[in-house]
Amino acid sequence: MATTTSPTKTVLRLATAGSVDDGKSTLVGRLLYDSKSVLADQFDAVERVSRDRGLASADLALLTDGLRSEREQGITIDVAYRYFATAERSFILADCPGHVQYTRNTVTGASTADVIVLLVDARKGVQEQTRRHLAVASLLRVPHVVVVVNKIDLVDFDEATYDRVAAEVLAVATSLGLTDVTTIPVSALDGDNVVESSARTPWYDGPSVLSFLETLEPAGEPHSEPLRFPVQLVIRPQAAGGDEHRDYRGYAGQVASGLVRPGDAVTVLPSGRTSTVAGIDTADGELDVAFAPQSVTLRLTDDVDISRGDLIVTSRSVPAVTQDVEGTVAWLADHRLAGRTKVLLKHGTRTVQAMVTEIKGRLDLDAATLEPADSLELNDIGHVTLRLASPIAAEEYLHARAGGSFLLVDAQDGTTLAAGMVGDALLATATV
Incomplete structure (x- = not known):
């Protein structure tokens, strides 16, 4: 029996970036801790390491540092994917490194992001990596950019300092063609405006970082775009099991964008051959509809020569080869x-x-x-x-x-x- 799944997106993908020592790991750790997304044994381990370093309180940055050697050096150099959730939505977070030589990791993390959270030290303002990360956000067409002006506590929560840094960031962003940019004053170390709004910034009446992310709408839902289905594997069962199995030919892959239903007219590229979708198969049975980013197997009504690397698209929107x-x-x-x-x-x-x-x-x-x-x-x-x-x-x-x-x-x-x-x-x- 065919089943139908609603293409409602409940997950927000975000990437964090910033220059070295801007407090990015501390911000991510604060988000995880204050949203109660940290297990008790994880936090106990962080407290032990913090005490060993002579710190009076838990260093939340340790929640995001991936490898022991990196912790010992006091830096984070890998791209770590973190998963956390609130009552409002779920998040997939790509925590990117801040060093110039690891800009490649920022490209990786931002390539699938709905929003990039960029940290700027309130004392330093725009740095080389700030410009580079804003350029990456612009080139990758990341729908939203949130600039966290961090360490606002180290400038005595000064409104003028925040305004100056925010204006500097917005000027760079505008020069790079970015239009959807939001700035928020934050102390990641103390938690000001990270999850809860802070009384120490009475001049700021905007949302906290988390509350803003909870209400942010991802732009351009993949299922609203034309069908694009890259073929990963052609399935032709060889084992005995009846004529219906010997005649089976399916094209497995992940829907990159759009929707597909049985009866849809499709075109195979680069050959340009056309056919009609006969059915959509999964391990759990047939579907009435498949949408990005589901992995499915398509059956067509015609015996079309298709191999790995070919692209099945809707015949209503065929890109040029x-x-x-x-x-x-x-x-x-x-x-x-x-x-x-x-x-x-x-x-x-x-x-x-x-x-x-x-x-x-x-x-x-x-x-x-x-x-x-x-x-x-x-x-x-x-x-x-x-x-x-x-x-x-x-x-x-x-x-x-x-x-x-x-x-x-x-x-x-x-x-x-x-x-x-x-x-x-x-x-x-x-x-x-």
Whole structure:
């Protein structure tokens, strides 16, 4: 019997970022602790470590530090995913590191985020990493940005200091094309305006960080976009079990965007062949409808030649296929990227050989301009063109995050070299 699941989203995905020592780990720890998302034995362990360090109270930053060696150094360098919930909603939090050399992790954490929570030290204002993280938020089209002006207690809760830092941040954000930016004065160490509003900032009448996140609406629900279904596996049972099993042909994958129902007309790319959805299968039975990000198996009414890497889309909205891609990349490798470099391009479940034919420029974070460049170094954000050995269904990232994102991969060792976005996102963000 077919079942139907409502595509109601109850989870908010957020990524935290900030410069070194801005108090990001303390903020995350405070969110976890004050929202009662910390187990008793976890907190006991944090108290023991804190006492060993001679601290008078529990260092909540330890709740987010992943490895013992990192704790001993007093820094956090990994991207840690945390899960917590309140009465209002559930959260998936990507805790990204603050060091410049780990900007690649921020790209990873922000790539699927509904909101990025960016910390700024009230005493220091905008730093290099502040600009870099705001640029990443703009390029990845993160729907919302919350700037936490932290350590407000160390400036005696001074309203003028907060106003100056907030204005500085908003000026940078505006220059990068960000429009949905909210600033909140916070003391993560003491908990002011983290979960509960603080009486020590009477001049601030806005929400706390958590209450704001609880009411924030994610922009652009994936199921409201056209169907995009990258095929991961073609299922053809070989075991005996009856004619109905021997004739079975299903196409397994995860719905990247949109909805699909039996009877829908679909097109397979890059071939352009058309068919109709005959059924939607899961381990728990058939479905009347599937939506992003469900993993399902589609059956079609026609015997179409489909393999891993193909893309099944709604026939009402068929993207163009191309072997020439222009886009923005965040270069994540230690070695330099130069023109004529051969790479692998991974788009959805499809991987093709590619060549970087031209590097058109690099983003100057201080001036928010695109400067001439013939190469990219670690953590550079640049505009490039690529020539592919076989076509992909590339869409503008501005309009389709799933269909417009790609990775560049080293063909020799399989390491990720860059995260990319199809289109002129960088040209639109920066002034040439």
